[in-house]
Amino acid sequence: MALRQPMPEQDPKKRIHNFDEVALGYSAEQAVSEAERCLQCAEPGCEQGCPVEVDIPEFIERIKEGNFGDAIKVVRKKNHLPAICGRVCPYEDQCEKFCVLGKKEEPVAIGRLERFVADYERRKGFKIPSKPEATGKKVAVVGSGPAGVTVSAELAKLGHEVIVFEALHAPGGVLMYGIPEFRLPKEIVEAEISYIKKLGVSIKTGIVIGKTISVDELLEEFDAAFIGTGAGLPRWMNIPGEDLCGVYSANEFLTRINLMRAYLFPEYDTPVRKGKKVAVIGGGNVAMDSARAALRLGAKDVFIVYRRSEKEMPARQEEIEHAKEEGVKLKLLTLPTKILGDEKGWVEKMECVRMELGEPDESGRRIPIAIKNSEFTMNVDTVIIAIGQSPNPLISRMTEELQVAEQGTIVVDGNSMTSKEGVFAGGDIVSGAATVIESMGAGKRAARAIHEYISR
Amino acid sequence: MRIDEKGERIPLTIADFDAQKGTVTIIFQEVGKTTKQLGCLSEGDYISDFIGPLGNPTEIKRYGRVVCIGGGVGVAPIYLKVRALREAGNEVISIIGARTKELLILEEELQEISDEFYITTDDGSKGHHGFVTDVLQKLIDERKNIDLVATAGPAIMMKVVANVTRKHNIRTIASLNPIMVDGTGMCGSCRVRVDGKTKFTCVDGPEFDAHKVDFDHLMTRLQRYLKEEKLALERWG
Numbered sequence A: 001m002a003l004r005q006p007m008p009e010q011d012p013k014k015r016i017h018n019f020d021e022v023a024l025g026y027s028a029e030q031a032v033s034e035a036e037r038c039l040q041c042a043e044p045g046c047e048q049g050c051p052v053e054v055d056i057p058e059f060i061e062r063i064k065e066g067n068f069g070d071a072i073k074v075v076r077k078k079n080h081l082p083a084i085c086g087r088v089c090p091y092e093d094q095c096e097k098f099c100v101l102g103k104k105e106e107p108v109a110i111g112r113l114e115r116f117v118a119d120y121e122r123r124k125g126f127k128i129p130s131k132p133e134a135t136g137k138k139v140a141v142v143g144s145g146p147a148g149v150t151v152s153a154e155l156a157k158l159g160h161e162v163i164v165f166e167a168l169h170a171p172g173g174v175l176m177y178g179i180p181e182f183r184l185p186k187e188i189v190e191a192e193i194s195y196i197k198k199l200g201v202s203i204k205t206g207i208v209i210g211k212t213i214s215v216d217e218l219l220e221e222f223d224a225a226f227i228g229t230g231a232g233l234p235r236w237m238n239i240p241g242e243d244l245c246g247v248y249s250a251n252e253f254l255t256r257i258n259l260m261r262a263y264l265f266p267e268y269d270t271p272v273r274k275g276k277k278v279a280v281i282g283g284g285n286v287a288m289d290s291a292r293a294a295l296r297l298g299a300k301d302v303f304i305v306y307r308r309s310e311k312e313m314p315a316r317q318e319e320i321e322h323a324k325e326e327g328v329k330l331k332l333l334t335l336p337t338k339i340l341g342d343e344k345g346w347v348e349k350m351e352c353v354r355m356e357l358g359e360p361d362e363s364g365r366r367i368p369i370a371i372k373n374s375e376f377t378m379n380v381d382t383v384i385i386a387i388g389q390s391p392n393p394l395i396s397r398m399t400e401e402l403q404v405a406e407q408g409t410i411v412v413d414g415n416s417m418t419s420k421e422g423v424f425a426g427g428d429i430v431s432g433a434a435t436v437i438e439s440m441g442a443g444k445r446a447a448r449a450i451h452e453y454i455s456r
Numbered sequence B: 001m002r003i004d005e006k007g008e009r010i011p012l013t014i015a016d017f018d019a020q021k022g023t024v025t026i027i028f029q030e031v032g033k034t035t036k037q038l039g040c041l042s043e044g045d046y047i048s049d050f051i052g053p054l055g056n057p058t059e060i061k062r063y064g065r066v067v068c069i070g071g072g073v074g075v076a077p078i079y080l081k082v083r084a085l086r087e088a089g090n091e092v093i094s095i096i097g098a099r100t101k102e103l104l105i106l107e108e109e110l111q112e113i114s115d116e117f118y119i120t121t122d123d124g125s126k127g128h129h130g131f132v133t134d135v136l137q138k139l140i141d142e143r144k145n146i147d148l149v150a151t152a153g154p155a156i157m158m159k160v161v162a163n164v165t166r167k168h169n170i171r172t173i174a175s176l177n178p179i180m181v182d183g184t185g186m187c188g189s190c191r192v193r194v195d196g197k198t199k200f201t202c203v204d205g206p207e208f209d210a211h212k213v214d215f216d217h218l219m220t221r222l223q224r225y226l227k228e229e230k231l232a233l234e235r236w237g
């Protein structure tokens, strides 16, 4: 059996000086060779691993035949953001995890193949599917992240009129403001969104639901509403020194860089601090993205400070590898306890304590315990806090009758409906911070439920 | 508000609106790149984004005698407050201050709608030679019953105002002006310390009990991008 095709990538030494995409994508030859590795199982496991149920063997077969245009059609039937999923999905935990080849050698590179056909389609120019007959029903969608976009596309394909309301000035949610250019070029997000618009969805940016328009006002004009406002509220460590100058939430740091393009300052107006010695606290994708962005802004030393060991890091393996290749240093089993500033209020040092791992907690990960008398200080000039996000409370605060769980997530029933009649919800606002594809899966389920509700 | 594709998002106060005409009014002072560029636009020009209203509206009711104190970019927000408070039946005394008379805005407008109106300049080029708090202190000494003080402007000015009113136990509300990015509670750039707790000005504010605000902390955090702000202005100018 042929080996899995490696992904061509920008050289780490070069790429830490630019924000261009790291992974370059398969060539057509590579894609066909990789597709040839697929065994076309009679009962494919990969499909079970896909939250939006893409017909994986079918699209791979089309690639093998060299019929890339048909391959993307197969993918598009189930997935409205293939160029994005093909870049950021944790395939290793989903489709590829169930590939039988994976038992003995490496699984088929399903994610990379998805990316390949999506990029092929974008280069050729999108073919717009014919518009269905209008049903006369109107649905309001709040938030334009993966959940909102998926709901909109599904409902538009059924002939419903959909208007998306987005608080920021650009649609895309985390795809636009959170995940950096070098992992997900914004041009690709814009192109995928333009496809959704071609399906007939209209997107109104700069409208904050709960402030500009209330949910009740939406219900006067629309037959149903969907809330997909994500998990946008940064969590803090609650240690002294967190509001010194030079301490960022990962959300602020990444929003400045991605949405506002602060890495192009002064060509773009929004600034960001270009630290020399940067500590990023946390071990997830958000932490890796922040660390790698800091490096590209010109930092000499970037540390990931994480309280457990590398094995427990929630970030994707690929992201950890990329970060290490680029020179990000991992400071594991380390917990910051205090951030210290200079006389002008800028970060100067961070006090930490070393940890050891105890018994596993309910998530199965071993609990870190502080080691006595192991305190030490690190010299840093920038600290980025990337320990997670909670749901944005704006809508639930401003809307009566909307039941909210303790962690701030909106409660829904088996049909994705909230405690408020006609208002549905899905994505990170319901599940807490999760993944792109899980939000899309939630969007799909909600679209089905909304369709049923408004067609009663 | 974002002026164009490459622009920064900056917060401005909504001064007025006309639902029928579909217009909102903003009043701004030219202090840096974005506001100066905004000042170059003329009727019929476009800006790329205008988002809002964000934050919490001012609580307007009948307090009695209110002193409104504005300085620098805080004069515009104060003007709106004076108008609304007057309409609600309050006696409103306005004080505005600036470094020098060229930097004063909305003088005539404020004069017209206030029961009493005072100007102060640091260099004495107009009105009282000194600070807004000199006038405030005099008002307090002369007439004891001031029910509320509302202030907006440079952090240092609000700090001094708060120090004066604290001594006399006069309720004081400050409209804070930290650096913002999104304005929807997503980033924490606008965090301030109030009563020892961290608050996001864009969703929890912008108005807070001035006696509980840590103004030194606000001043420190306002310094974060001075170098970059200067560079952006030079490059544009």
Ligand SMILES: Cc1cc2nc3c(=O)[nH]c(=O)nc-3n(C[C@H](O)[C@H](O)[C@H](O)COP(=O)(O)OP(=O)(O)OC[C@H]3O[C@@H](n4cnc5c(N)ncnc54)[C@H](O)[C@@H]3O)c2cc1C
Binding pocket: A088, A089, A090, A142, A143, A144, A145, A146, A147, A148, A165, A166, A167, A168, A171, A172, A173, A174, A175, A178, A179, A180, A207, A208, A209, A210, A228, A229, A230, A231, A232, A254, A285, A286, A289, A392, A394, A395, A426, A427, A428, A429, A433, A434, A435, A436, A437, A439
């Ligand atoms: C830095 C970072 C890296 C990540 N990397 C990965 C990865 O590699 N792979 C992966 O699968 N997942 C990743 N994730 C997680 C993934 O991006 C999220 O799970 C996903 O985007 C959630 O989608 P959503 O549609 O629920 O919400 P979001 O993408 O958060 O979108 C919500 C949208 O709603 C808008 N909104 C909020 N409130 C209002 C309102 N009141 N009115 C109008 N609009 C509003 C917001 O502005 C936002 O645009 C990452 C997350 C971050 C932050």
Ligand SMILES: Cc1cc2nc3c(=O)[nH]c(=O)nc-3n(C[C@H](O)[C@H](O)[C@H](O)COP(=O)(O)OP(=O)(O)OC[C@H]3O[C@@H](n4cnc5c(N)ncnc54)[C@H](O)[C@@H]3O)c2cc1C
Binding pocket: B008, B009, B010, B011, B012, B013, B014, B027, B028, B029, B030, B031, B032, B033, B034, B035, B036, B073, B074, B076, B077, B176, B177, B178, B179, B180, B181, B206, B222, B226, B229, B230, B233
């Ligand atoms: C809630 C609120 C309401 C405001 N209302 C008004 C108003 O009605 N009229 C008015 O003239 N001004 C108002 N301001 C101030 C106004 O936002 C700033 O003057 C403006 O951002 C300056 O931008 P610049 O590019 O022209 O100047 P710059 O040279 O970039 O900055 C000059 C100073 O303005 C402040 N500033 C810069 N960027 C931001 C930002 N993104 N967010 C907040 N402050 C910033 C900083 O203190 C900085 O030192 C308000 C500020 C806040 C927070």
Ligand code: FES
Binding pocket: B179, B180, B181, B182, B183, B184, B185, B186, B187, B188, B189, B190, B191, B200, B201, B202, B203
């Ligand atoms: S401006 Fe970002 S949270 Fe207030």
